[in-house]
Amino acid sequence: MNHDRGIRIKGITQKFGDQTVLKNIDLTLEKGEIFGLLGPSGAGKTTLIKILTGQLTQTGGSAEVLGTDTRKLTSEVYTKMGMVLDNTGLYERLSCRDNLALFAQIYRLPSTKIREILKDVGLLEAEKRPVSKLSKGMRQRLVMARALMHSPEILFLDEPGSALDPSTVQEIHNLIRKAQAKGATIFLTTHNMEEATKLCDHVALLHEGEIVEYGNPEEICRKYNHQNRIKILLKNGDEVTFQNESKAAGKIQELFASEQVESIHSTEPNLETVFLELTGRRFE
Amino acid sequence: MDIRKIYAIWKKQIKDTLKNKEILIQFVMFPVLAAIMTNSINIDGMPKNYFVSLFATMYIGMAPLTAMAAIISEEKERGTLRVLLMSNVKAGEYLIGAGGYVLMICTFGALFFGMIGGFRGAELAGFVLAMCVGILISLLLGAAIGVKSRSQMAATSIAVPTMMVLSFLPMLASFNDKVAKVSKYIFSQQCNKIMEGIGVHGAGTQSIVIIGINFLLVIVLFVFLYRKYGLE
Numbered sequence: 247m248n249h250d251r252g253i254r255i256k257g258i259t260q261k262f263g264d265q266t267v268l269k270n271i272d273l274t275l276e277k278g279e280i281f282g283l284l285g286p287s288g289a290g291k292t293t294l295i296k297i298l299t300g301q302l303t304q305t306g307g308s309a310e311v312l313g314t315d316t317r318k319l320t321s322e323v324y325t326k327m328g329m330v331l332d333n334t335g336l337y338e339r340l341s342c343r344d345n346l347a348l349f350a351q352i353y354r355l356p357s358t359k360i361r362e363i364l365k366d367v368g369l370l371e372a373e374k375r376p377v378s379k380l381s382k383g384m385r386q387r388l389v390m391a392r393a394l395m396h397s398p399e400i401l402f403l404d405e406p407g408s409a410l411d412p413s414t415v416q417e418i419h420n421l422i423r424k425a426q427a428k429g430a431t432i433f434l435t436t437h438n439m440e441e442a443t444k445l446c447d448h449v450a451l452l453h454e455g456e457i458v459e460y461g462n463p464e465e466i467c468r469k470y471n472h473q474n475r476i477k478i479l480l481k482n483g484d485e486v487t488f489q490n491e492s493k494a495a496g497k498i499q500e501l502f503a504s505e506q507v508e509s510i511h512s513t514e515p516n517l518e519t520v521f522l523e524l525t526g527r528r529f530e
Numbered sequence: 531m532d533i534r535k536i537y538a539i540w541k542k543q544i545k546d547t548l549k550n551k552e553i554l555i556q557f558v559m560f561p562v563l564a565a566i567m568t569n570s571i572n573i574d575g576m577p578k579n580y581f582v583s584l585f586a587t588m589y590i591g592m593a594p595l596t597a598m599a600a601i602i603s604e605e606k607e608r609g610t611l612r613v614l615l616m617s618n619v620k621a622g623e624y625l626i627g628a629g630g631y632v633l634m635i636c637t638f639g640a641l642f643f644g645m646i647g648g649f650r651g652a653e654l655a656g657f658v659l660a661m662c663v664g665i666l667i668s669l670l671l672g673a674a675i676g677v678k679s680r681s682q683m684a685a686t687s688i689a690v691p692t693m694m695v696l697s698f699l700p701m702l703a704s705f706n707d708k709v710a711k712v713s714k715y716i717f718s719q720q721c722n723k724i725m726e727g728i729g730v731h732g733a734g735t736q737s738i739v740i741i742g743i744n745f746l747l748v749i750v751l752f753v754f755l756y757r758k759y760g761l762e
Binding site: 299300301321324325327329331334335336337338339340344348349351352353354376392 | 534535537538539541542545546549550608609610612613614616617618619762
């Protein structure tokens, strides 16, 4: 067992009948990092989260969370975990406060923590409002509040920004970063490339149960920057493209000097185009 | 077992039920009906406390069973139970918290029936005890249905016919001997018999044996279903 590591996954395989959903997955998440598991729907992301949270026993391989085998997660480990899963699991008739009060009591937290966390997620004004009257974004923030209120060491987030408006997504991202700043290790799944690029220290691209690429998002994009070109949009509407090399410097300088440049972009790929290149499939 | 977690579940259930009219009505309907009928209808030759024992029997067969099945199945359907279990609440703690709440409310209901029936002192205690034994069996049966069902609709489809048998068979038995031959093996019928005999004679051996066997069978059923389906 290695207690210095947040999560260690070795050779995880998961089969459902004849179908193999995860194939020999190896991953290591250091404490305090944000890791993103990216893949289209049905790639096996939620299955891996279920294995790591002890909801599912893998067919093969092993996984450890905070140094404990996920097949034998103890009460102690569970109290160090926070989760935002696909199903929100909120009590619809209870108020935001009462939903959190239940978990404050379970985690032995002082009742002052409830208002504190509601303030952090911007729900203090809706403290007494029943969950059934909250918008989707507010519900997601409440779920985040519940997951974060006991300052977990590991946070599992299954599609945290899914189907939310951009401002709510931004708020959720801020909460994730705050949790990281407090030392939490964050494991999130998403099919949103932009979200992964903005948030994650490392990502793994999952395709049909296999990790086809792993690394820092920017480094992955640079690695697949085969074109290595610079695109310049001119003020007359024309677009000119140069190979990104020293010979082009003079021509580019001329365009700037004659004030013809409207915009300039490098052509490095994003995670979506990398995924497309690796698998021939788009994220959906 | 952590008493603090059991208390947290129990408290949550109180808050939730006060806002859940479907469950709340189960607890209130029969005691209120018994109070109204007892005070407004008086027919010559009608046994004393006829409406009290009639509605108390229906209450035993209906309220704890449907409430417990609805509470567990709703938590399963909405994913709240999974969140609780992932937050280090043990299945036993959850079942005791939720079941304890239903038992408490139903015990208040039993006390109310006893008061309407004019029982006092030892008679009241005997009446409430007879009801509570029935309530506990019904509650376990409701928990077994909740454990087996993935959704509220699935739970209702089992709970309603079960509740109809437990609640109405004892009433039908008073009009039909053939029904009585079957219903005498059901705990609610025997609880009814004990309640009707309070102040006249004690609980008969046959009643105690049948209730005991019913209790054992329900425990076996609950354990079997819990081992098969769990709370996930």
